[in-house]
Amino acid sequence: MGTECHHADGAHPGIKGHALTHALGAAETRCAATQERLTAPRRRVLELLLGADGPQKAYDLIAAFGEHGEPAKPPTVYRALEFLERLGFAHRIESLNAYVPCRIDGTEHRAAFLICDCCGAAEEFEPDFTAQLKAAEAAGYEVATITLEARGRCPACRAD
Amino acid sequence: MGTECHHADGAHPGIKGHALTHALGAAETRCAATQERLTAPRRRVLELLLGADGPQKAYDLIAAFGEHGEPAKPPTVYRALEFLERLGFAHRIESLNAYVPCRIDGTEHRAAFLICDCCGAAEEFEPDFTAQLKAAEAAGYEVATITLEARGRCPACRAD
């Protein structure tokens, strides 16, 4: 990361306390609506993602999982992440091998990220994929999911 | 991969013999033009990518590296891949942890792929990123690279 500037990782400070409780409650509600279960490990991983200041690696989550410092076993976290991705509560950022909580409302949307190579921030934005979907259709492909990752420098790091 | 249909991996058959020699020669020429060196391991990895029928994992290349079955050491191949990516001769597909040779002419372009979840084919296409670049600019980001990976089903697999 920071090869040129020295900001703390993550332009998105994690949410805490009240806001965090509220967000977890909202997730609970959305799960209940579709007969899905926000079990303890799933809830815990979502909590860690929401509270974090930037993209979290799986082993960051594994290390932070226990309330008193005991790490989780890898499958525990990977399974929770798989669930959270499936429900749209989290996204994997392939080029970082890391995860972020979904910052965009609505149960269904495509993922796109602006990633700062300098401070490590990853900002989700609502992408307009009409051009690419048209290209895919022209090629005869049936598209299920699209992910886009743009690497560059965030406003704060550009100012340096 | 093939969870639903049984095509051979890779809609793009690799190139052989004459065409392969020609492609390697062209790469050599492009390197010479920019004072870059297409050394033996770099050339060999490019040859393997061009000859393959689909995306190749790094350890596939490592295993296939030697002409007589002896594998390469990992850094040999990873360094060659890094070089090939830098010059635009190859692309990494993040969601597969795999590599493909660049199928689009021109020394500089952004990468976008249509990936078939069924047969494993990965088709490169020339993306129009104007919408996303506009969004990035609105957010104040300076974009260096963009990659897009669309997962779905290719025409052949849809026909099943």
Added chain:
DNA sequence: CGGTGAACGTTATTTCGTAACATGGTGGCC
């Protein structure tokens, strides 16, 4: 209750990628 299926716990292993340092080749420069 007892059965069914999803989720979890646990152990071990595989897959992927890189750090670190020694060696070798190439090209410039006096």
Added chain:
DNA sequence: GGCCACCATGTTACGAAATAACGTTCACCG
């Protein structure tokens, strides 16, 4: 030519990321 600087490679070892496989627990439903 001899020397040097630089880039690329060879090699060893290690660290990070992810999953396989299997047994157990738990909620729900008849």
